[in-house]
Amino acid sequence: MNRNISRTRRALLTCAVLATTALAPLAHAQQTVFRVTAIPDESPTELARKAAPLMKYLEAKLGMKVEFTPVTDYAASVEALVNKKVDLAWFGGFTFVQASVRSGGKVIPLVQREEDEKFKSVFITSDPAIKALADLKGKDVSFGSQSSTSGHLMPRSFLLQAGLNPEKDFRRVAFSGAHDATIAAVASGKVQAGALNISVWDKFVADKKVDTEKVKVFYTTPPYYDYNWTVHADMPAATRQKLADAFLSLSKATPEGKEILELQRATKFVPTKAENYKGIEAAARSAELL
Template identity: 45%
Template sequence: MKLKNTLIACLAALSSSLIHAAPTFVFTAIPDQDETRLKERFAKVSSYLEEQLDTEVRFVPVKSYAAAITSFRNNQVQLAWFGGLSGVKARLLVPGAQAIAQDVEDPNFKSYFIAHESTGLISQPDASSKTLPSDVQGKTFTFGSKGSTSGRLMPEFFLRKQFDQAPDDIFSRVGFSGNHSRTIALVETGAYQLGAVNYKVWDSAVAAGKVDTSKVNVIGETPGYPDYQWTVRGDLDSQFGEGFTAKVKQALLNMQDEELLASFPRKGFIPATNADFDPILKVGKQVGLID
């Protein structure tokens, strides 16, 4: 009888500890680069957040932009590193969701238009031009992911604005590479003659010696627009305790380790609000990517 009572007490204690155990804080990120790069980047972020938040933190990779949004909507993740468009879409699906932090450069982000050397366009004198040469018409073109702000939404918006036509009418063939790293590779090999790419991914790849700029180079860029941001679910405090949302935000704003920031690459984070991304909401509706 004594053994039985002891066993019951142990089980009760174990049950109580499981009930009151702190939940794991899970986050994800849009797969805008190759998987190896993403894992390196966010493993560091996970360790940093775990230390700052004093709770277990886990990074969960996803295969697509849509999967990142779905995971956020279903509460499989509570924090996400979204692009402008994916963040807007996710917040529309989760009541109370908030954009809380962005990089100092994210309010004025941009995309590059790149070309293969066979087009004869990579020797254009002004690669920072906000308009593209008319010679791009009739060539093949690849965006990044269908849900990417810098790899699809904003490049398409500015293409439509300049040529007053849809991409399918401007180019002989239009594709979607899936991410920025692959866009660069496809244009460098000549599989596509032209492409649109996140300027930070391009600049980092060039600086690392991963791009042969004699074969592919920048021929123009978009005007600035708001893009990447950290977004949290609206029920974060009810899941992890009062004040947890503010604690997560402060941890991100306090991120100062140069090695950690370089993995993004970012210079540091500043506060963000949902209203900062109203231009993306507006353009998304105009292009037909948001209902």
């Protein structure tokens, strides 16, 4: 009888060990890390500074660890989201379109800043002779990244509408890689003019990081839709809703919300949809960049 009880106990202990072992991978799987990236349209230190409070905020809202994962270039941000290496990406309008095309429509734009409904680019110069787009003929002109909406695609689109073909009409076309680098290239005289995101320009002016006596805006584009926060369509709907709610509830009325919104250069976040970026897609196809 005792031998039978002993056997039973051993069998139960074995079952318990097997059950614990079987559950271990599941428990580990539940301890997920939510990864976020952004197009590198500014210096790595600036991107990290802007991201830190937002990551902390999302961590509290999602109830899981949130990590900012920087990428080397715009194309890498697209591939990271399309291949689900990250869960959330800050895209420009053009990178969103590229991700949508690359994924076969499997990405969803969740929210955008209120400012992104009517975003603009500026053309700047340090050459007093340049007063209009037509004056760029025969000059060295810098864009940002080739995949940048506000630093390349839309400025190029408005140049084409004005009858200027950068490759034919400019002496040299340069790509700085980022908006702040475009300002530096113009200020140092490496190029006579450059095109960039209006919010980065305004931030540089406000922080007195550029001498506006030497470098001036000579053309501001018409408005267009731009940046957004995008997720993969395979993300569970409940998680998508939590994320959207987190962004939409940010308010300058709270210290936390004020800090995050100011770093993101936003008055508030609003819902967005893929249809908002049809104009960007049309401009990209027209400029033969897609």
